[in-house]
Amino acid sequence: MTSTGEQRRPATPAPAPGSPALAPGDIRDRRDVETLVDSFYRRVLADPLIGPLFTEVARVDWPAHLRIMADFWESSLLTPGVYRRNALRAHRDLHAEHPLRHEHFDRWLELWTATVRRTYVGPVADRAVTRARTVAGALAQNTIGGGPSPSAAVANGPVPVRIEPRPRP
Numbered sequence: 001m002t003s004t005g006e007q008r009r010p011a012t013p014a015p016a017p018g019s020p021a022l023a024p025g026d027i028r029d030r031r032d033v034e035t036l037v038d039s040f041y042r043r044v045l046a047d048p049l050i051g052p053l054f055t056e057v058a059r060v061d062w063p064a065h066l067r068i069m070a071d072f073w074e075s076s077l078l079t080p081g082v083y084r085r086n087a088l089r090a091h092r093d094l095h096a097e098h099p100l101r102h103e104h105f106d107r108w109l110e111l112w113t114a115t116v117r118r119t120y121v122g123p124v125a126d127r128a129v130t131r132a133r134t135v136a137g138a139l140a141q142n143t144i145g146g147g148p149s150p151s152a153a154v155a156n157g158p159v160p161v162r163i164e165p166r167p168r169p
């Protein structure tokens, strides 16, 4: 992880003529995404409910996982196509090893939302929150199945979305 911390970035300088307007303090580039992902996983690791799922159940290869997560969020928020993997499979495997519960997804969302809100402000940051809610809903649906969906972090509840399972080889 980097040592970028979770401080709000200073005001963004005026964009060059012809470039799109960017909200000051918003997520603007890969570096911002990496800062967000690093800060988020610092919180995850310190969390007694979901931290052990990463360290004791999945035994995550952190440099690889942080890079993959940055790809995922860069694709979701800034540049489509950077992430070309199957996010569902990792969570199905995890669920098979240690059953996931809605409270795990709720906590994940709570930590993600808090990290985004503390670090960035603007429309892209807003998308990071709503997109996480959507994907968490889909992942929960495809692992745990029906029943109440992730709710604690966001009052509106999840937005249904299809995450296409790729055929297993």
Ligand code: HEM
Residues within 6 Å of the ligand: 050, 053, 054, 058, 059, 060, 061, 064, 065, 068, 069, 072, 085, 086, 087, 088, 090, 091, 094, 100, 104, 105, 106, 108, 131, 132, 133, 135, 136, 139
């Ligand atoms: C209960 C909540 C969650 C838990 C415990 C969890 C845990 C994990 C674990 C253990 C991995 C595998 C890491 C590795 O082995 O390197 C993983 C991968 C991943 N997770 Fe989650 N996750 C959760 C929710 C989410 C949500 C809500 C999102 C998206 C908004 C997400 C996105 C991803 C992505 C993109 C990967 C990489 C998959 C790949 O390409 O291999 N996760 N997660």
